Amino acid sequence: MVNKQQNSRNVVWHECCVKRADRNRLNNHGSGLLWFTGLSAAGKSTIAHNVEKVLFERGMRTYVLDGDNVRHGLNANLGFSPADRRENIRRIGEAARLMVDAGLIVLACFISPYREDREAVRRLFDGDTFVEIYVKCPVEECEQRDPKGQYRKARAGMIENYTGVSAPYEEPENPDLVIDTQALDVEQSVEKVIGFLSDRGLIAGRVL
Numbered sequence: 001m002v003n004k005q006q007n008s009r010n011v012v013w014h015e016c017c018v019k020r021a022d023r024n025r026l027n028n029h030g031s032g033l034l035w036f037t038g039l040s041a042a043g044k045s046t047i048a049h050n051v052e053k054v055l056f057e058r059g060m061r062t063y064v065l066d067g068d069n070v071r072h073g074l075n076a077n078l079g080f081s082p083a084d085r086r087e088n089i090r091r092i093g094e095a096a097r098l099m100v101d102a103g104l105i106v107l108a109c110f111i112s113p114y115r116e117d118r119e120a121v122r123r124l125f126d127g128d129t130f131v132e133i134y135v136k137c138p139v140e141e142c143e144q145r146d147p148k149g150q151y152r153k154a155r156a157g158m159i160e161n162y163t164g165v166s167a168p169y170e171e172p173e174n175p176d177l178v179i180d181t182q183a184l185d186v187e188q189s190v191e192k193v194i195g196f197l198s199d200r201g202l203i204a205g206r207v208l
């Protein structure tokens with residue numbers, strides 16, 4: 001395993017005896033990364049946490065990586081400039097890769113506004129292991145919802161580089177799934193994700 005960004009010398013990859021496939025067999029389900037992208041207040045966290053609950057209740061090993069929580073710890077030193085946003089997503093992608101290797105179904109909810117950053121995460125994973133879910137909602141509707149009062153602050157100039165207001169959001173060109181949260185309610189949105197995962201064979205216990 002060679003990382004082109006590797007800075008440290010004399011670091012040699014140590015092959016693990018217990019492989020991801022062994023862990024997947026033990027768990028009786030595959031592991032993978034469900035990447036929820038979309039504007040703030042589009043519904044990423046609401047949907048991801050509800051999907052996790054369904055999977056958890058079916059006996060699957062899961063974990064949600066959520067934007068603000070990660071910025072409290074792992075990425076506490078990063079801001080919202082394009083370079084920091086890129087590094088934020090890169091670290092999350094690498095953390096998720098470890099978690100997928102550990103046998104988990106990881107649900108990541110991050111605005112992740114740049115297409116190239118999301119594609120860089122996708123490239124860390126084989127084939128169907130990475131699933132991009134576009135949580136789609138017009139900015140006007142997100143502003144109406146404004147559950148954290150952040151759009152109001154951004155419009156008042158109190159928050160800089162706010163996605164959809166003063167920073168760009170690049171829509172996915174070819175997402176695996178689109179959830180239109182203006183058209184669907186929370187329950188329908190969760191059902192759509194679960195249905196998609198069933199169709200992919202995840203729920204039946206096959207490898208994602």
Ligand SMILES: Nc1ncnc2c1ncn2[C@@H]1O[C@H](COP(=O)(O)OP(=O)(O)O)[C@@H](O)[C@H]1O
Pocket residue numbers: 038039040041042043044045046047109135145147180181182184185186187189
């Ligand atoms: N179909 C839907 N899916 C998810 N959330 C929805 C939906 N319709 C309305 N909402 C509301 O939109 C808000 C989404 O907030 P949140 O999940 O925190 O968004 P995000 O994580 O994308 O910033 C919540 O108040 C939720 O109740």
Ligand SMILES: [Mg+2]
Pocket residue numbers: 044045046066067109
């Ligand atoms: Mg959220």
